[in-house]
Amino acid sequence: MSAAVAARTLRPNYLNAAYGVKSWLLTKDHKRIALLYLGSVTLFFAVGAIFAGLVRIELLTPEGDFVSSDTYNRLFTMHGVVMIFFFLIPVIPAVLGNFLLPLMLGAKDLAFPKINLLSWYVYMVAGSLGVYALIQGGADTGWTFYPPFSTRFSNSPVTLVALAGFIAGFSSILTALNFIVTVHRMRAPGLSWFRLPLFVWSLYATSVIIMLATPILAITLVMLMLERALHLGIFDPTLGGDPVLFQHLFWFYSHPAVYIMILPAMGIISELVAAFSRKRVFGYSFVAFSSMAIAVLGFLVWGHHLFVSSQTAFAGTLFSVLTMLVAIPSAIKVFNWTATLYRGSVSWQTPMLYVFGFLGLFTIGGLTGVFLATMGFDIHVHDTYFVVAHFHYIMVGGTLMGYLGGLHYWWPKITGRLYPEFWGRISAILVFVGFNLTFFPQFILGYMGMPRRYHAYAPEFQVLNVLSTAGATVLGVGYLLPMIYLVWAMRYGKKAGANPWNAVGLEWETSSPPPTFNFDVAPVVDHEAYDYHRNGEGEKKVAA
Amino acid sequence: MHSGFPLFPEAASTMAGQVDALYVFLVAMSAFFSLLIAASVVYCAVRYRRRSADEVGGSFHASMLLEVTWTIIPLGIVLFLFFWGARVFFLQVEPPANALELTATGKQWMWRFQHPEGQREINALHVPTGQPIKIEMIAEDVLHSLYIPAFRTKMDLVPGRYTTLWFEATKPGTYHLFCAEYCGTQHSGMVGWVTVMTPEDYEHWLAGGAQADKAPAAAGADLFASIGCNTCHVEAGGGRAPSLRGVFGKPVQLASGQTIVADASYVRRSILEPPADVVAGYQPIMPTYKGQISEENLFKLIAYVKSLGEAGGGPAAQPQAPAAPAPAAAAAAPAAAPATQGGAR
Numbered sequence: 001m002s003a004a005v006a007a008r009t010l011r012p013n014y015l016n017a018a019y020g021v022k023s024w025l026l027t028k029d030h031k032r033i034a035l036l037y038l039g040s041v042t043l044f045f046a047v048g049a050i051f052a053g054l055v056r057i058e059l060l061t062p063e064g065d066f067v068s069s070d071t072y073n074r075l076f077t078m079h080g081v082v083m084i085f086f087f088l089i090p091v092i093p094a095v096l097g098n099f100l101l102p103l104m105l106g107a108k109d110l111a112f113p114k115i116n117l118l119s120w121y122v123y124m125v126a127g128s129l130g131v132y133a134l135i136q137g138g139a140d141t142g143w144t145f146y147p148p149f150s151t152r153f154s155n156s157p158v159t160l161v162a163l164a165g166f167i168a169g170f171s172s173i174l175t176a177l178n179f180i181v182t183v184h185r186m187r188a189p190g191l192s193w194f195r196l197p198l199f200v201w202s203l204y205a206t207s208v209i210i211m212l213a214t215p216i217l218a219i220t221l222v223m224l225m226l227e228r229a230l231h232l233g234i235f236d237p238t239l240g241g242d243p244v245l246f247q248h249l250f251w252f253y254s255h256p257a258v259y260i261m262i263l264p265a266m267g268i269i270s271e272l273v274a275a276f277s278r279k280r281v282f283g284y285s286f287v288a289f290s291s292m293a294i295a296v297l298g299f300l301v302w303g304h305h306l307f308v309s310s311q312t313a314f315a316g317t318l319f320s321v322l323t324m325l326v327a328i329p330s331a332i333k334v335f336n337w338t339a340t341l342y343r344g345s346v347s348w349q350t351p352m353l354y355v356f357g358f359l360g361l362f363t364i365g366g367l368t369g370v371f372l373a374t375m376g377f378d379i380h381v382h383d384t385y386f387v388v389a390h391f392h393y394i395m396v397g398g399t400l401m402g403y404l405g406g407l408h409y410w411w412p413k414i415t416g417r418l419y420p421e422f423w424g425r426i427s428a429i430l431v432f433v434g435f436n437l438t439f440f441p442q443f444i445l446g447y448m449g450m451p452r453r454y455h456a457y458a459p460e461f462q463v464l465n466v467l468s469t470a471g472a473t474v475l476g477v478g479y480l481l482p483m484i485y486l487v488w489a490m491r492y493g494k495k496a497g498a499n500p501w502n503a504v505g506l507e508w509e510t511s512s513p514p515p516t517f518n519f520d521v522a523p524v525v526d527h528e529a530y531d532y533h534r535n536g537e538g539e540k541k542v543a544a
Numbered sequence: 545m546h547s548g549f550p551l552f553p554e555a556a557s558t559m560a561g562q563v564d565a566l567y568v569f570l571v572a573m574s575a576f577f578s579l580l581i582a583a584s585v586v587y588c589a590v591r592y593r594r595r596s597a598d599e600v601g602g603s604f605h606a607s608m609l610l611e612v613t614w615t616i617i618p619l620g621i622v623l624f625l626f627f628w629g630a631r632v633f634f635l636q637v638e639p640p641a642n643a644l645e646l647t648a649t650g651k652q653w654m655w656r657f658q659h660p661e662g663q664r665e666i667n668a669l670h671v672p673t674g675q676p677i678k679i680e681m682i683a684e685d686v687l688h689s690l691y692i693p694a695f696r697t698k699m700d701l702v703p704g705r706y707t708t709l710w711f712e713a714t715k716p717g718t719y720h721l722f723c724a725e726y727c728g729t730q731h732s733g734m735v736g737w738v739t740v741m742t743p744e745d746y747e748h749w750l751a752g753g754a755q756a757d758k759a760p761a762a763a764g765a766d767l768f769a770s771i772g773c774n775t776c777h778v779e780a781g782g783g784r785a786p787s788l789r790g791v792f793g794k795p796v797q798l799a800s801g802q803t804i805v806a807d808a809s810y811v812r813r814s815i816l817e818p819p820a821d822v823v824a825g826y827q828p829i830m831p832t833y834k835g836q837i838s839e840e841n842l843f844k845l846i847a848y849v850k851s852l853g854e855a856g857g858g859p860a861a862q863p864q865a866p867a868a869p870a871p872a873a874a875a876a877a878p879a880a881a882p883a884t885q886g887g888a889r
Binding site: 064243 | 697
């Protein structure tokens, strides 16, 4: 027995297959590239989080007394740029998607392993430019780059930051292209579309959005740079341009980008809710099609960012009703996840705690989206902290909770080791509590009328701001803990085995960590996704 | 003014109650669904918690009835909210015809307002209760947004184009006025106060301490002469350019064959980009005044053209020397002006 165990631990896997810096930097293994991405996005997350921390410290008092107005404006701009372009957009597809997509499909790798590596290098070039821009002082335009401020008035390195965003877009496009081809061409025998794990569906929907929307951002940023450098009159009215045109173009990408960020997290939640209820996801096809519905509808709602931008009332009305419709597929998902728990075998392990947190936070984030789609209400809270709270509930409460849940769930597969469950639960609870304390007061602040991007603010807003900063402190601890214990577990965690959760899914049918080419024997699929009754013995052990 | 832990901003306009009603409904609806989801999750997580390591879940995983139910109900709710929200929105963007017309310009990092009688204010705005106020606005440099939380209203100021915001204040007091669209270094310093007064106090304020300039229409008439507009735009007609008498707010036949309503945006464009919309029967000989006339002076010129428009479209009654100032009566006229551009942009 012990000899067998020893033989298994010596079994070559993707981590010990080769050593040395070169074996990582020139790897074509999707799992190693996923880890390269993991390191880089974590670094950018830390940078973005430090900016957020400094913003929260400044907002402890109504006076702008901690940093100067210029510094403050750069802090919130770079917080947004770094978090959106270098963390939230790539994080789930490039880390967990990269690692898991071939495993879930029963494939050896992605369709284009070299393009996969290229996408990481492109990301790093963009990231390095972003860091260089930071050293130059960082931009002060807000992550939205609205002209004519960004093209004629700002003295900050706007062009550099825009260029970084432009290049980062190509990294997304390469990954998306790879994913789409892989899903079409590399599925194991028997793995039909409606047997795919829902995470694959969500990555597919995300990739479609990335392919269609990112080029628009690229074109828009190029026009911005041209106007700034060469004074071509595209957006600046003194040169004959139209500043509102930029807003249309920018949000034509950036609203779908919200779904680029949230859809993969929704996919993770589907995986987790099935694994930790030991039950097929309720309404599988509704959950799958709602991802595609969100991908399509997401392209038709950008104008809700322009309700008070001088867009016609008719256009506003149209965008309002279309935005309302996006709420439906999101609601369908939440109801189906909740229904999955019914008569499940519900575990309370760390990943599931993140699911519970996600369900609460995403529900509030989604419902407040309905608030903002209601035009008569939006006029009052547009560009206030209400909006800030809303999108943090979606992006942090949704995307980040999904990512952290997924990271814990698949950490044993990625590293072959279990994380410490106690610390996992503690940090999941800290993240949930800290998050709500940080962002719930901001809804009230917004309704009270506090505009966003304010360095100094009226004294009556202070109590809520202090609560928010206190929450951010708790949230910070909640993020720091996993960074420590997940790294610790890579070396000292208990050995995981192939399937520590007794979950169903191709990724659990290979060893942990998987060998370089994922499966010793190419898998053949003869069952539905999440088939927990496959062995015919399930019914006897069904939870009461 | 506020103390303790307020949850609502002050409500001081006719729209505030409408927006608050939407808010209360939205909060109640959200609370219901959030609690429903939370209670279901907690119930299932406790009731069906895993009791043994090898236990698996039940096999109930599809129900068309449930899927249809939780598609139709939210759809009904959001469509209801859409209609309600759109109704309130149209109230907010369409000023009543009898609105008192003010102008505002925003520049880094200052608000300037001008009353129809000529009073000018910086980072402060005095308005009476019970009177709809319409503010015609433009940004001089970057985007700004005029936001008065107590009135639950907000509108962007865009360089190069006019936007409007209207409200009717209901409660005397002093309220915040914020810039809500990020505009650079001192964005958070681009703030001021709106003082709402009873109509009597407002009259008193107009007559008293306010920094009074010439009424915009009269000042516009002076500019019209000093810039030399009147050498071609002869009021009596017969000049090299069309008479502007009786033009404002009426359709104009263009050389291109199009017809366009002569609103503030049209007049502004005709001054800054004369070849854009030339009136039928005239040559495009007017030079551009782009960069030579400030946004505030443009507002004055428009006020003057508007006062000519209200003088009626008949033959010119005052075939006098072009340099003559406009009728003083124009100063008090705007209250009766039709709201030709109301909220259409």
